[in-house]
Amino acid sequence: MTRAVTVTEVMRNFADYVNRVAYRGERFVLIRGGKPVAELAPVSTGARLGELTELLRSLPRLAEGDAVDFGADLERARSESIGLPPGDRWES
Numbered sequence: 001m002t003r004a005v006t007v008t009e010v011m012r013n014f015a016d017y018v019n020r021v022a023y024r025g026e027r028f029v030l031i032r033g034g035k036p037v038a039e040l041a042p043v044s045t046g047a048r049l050g051e052l053t054e055l056l057r058s059l060p061r062l063a064e065g066d067a068v069d070f071g072a073d074l075e076r077a078r079s080e081s082i083g084l085p086p087g088d089r090w091e092s
Helices: 007-012 014-024 049-058 064-081
Strands: 002-006 027-032 035-040
Touching: 002 007, 007 014, 007 027, 007 035, 014 027, 014 035
Parallel strands: 002 027
Antiparallel strands: 027 035
């Protein structure tokens, strides 16, 4: 949830607001002269574990036929790789 606070309030307690953003993930809209002028929010560093389910739900879905074809491709790749000698994974 985003909370509105005045720029004056944030400046008086800057370290506290930065800690709240960094450690609690809080977001603040900064108000000056009664108008929103900026937002203080966490920097996105990728998905958090708790957000994984929602992230997966938001991904596009394969059509039924495409999903079946993709599964078949994976099975074929697995079966063709059985018995191959291990190689250097980092070799170019």
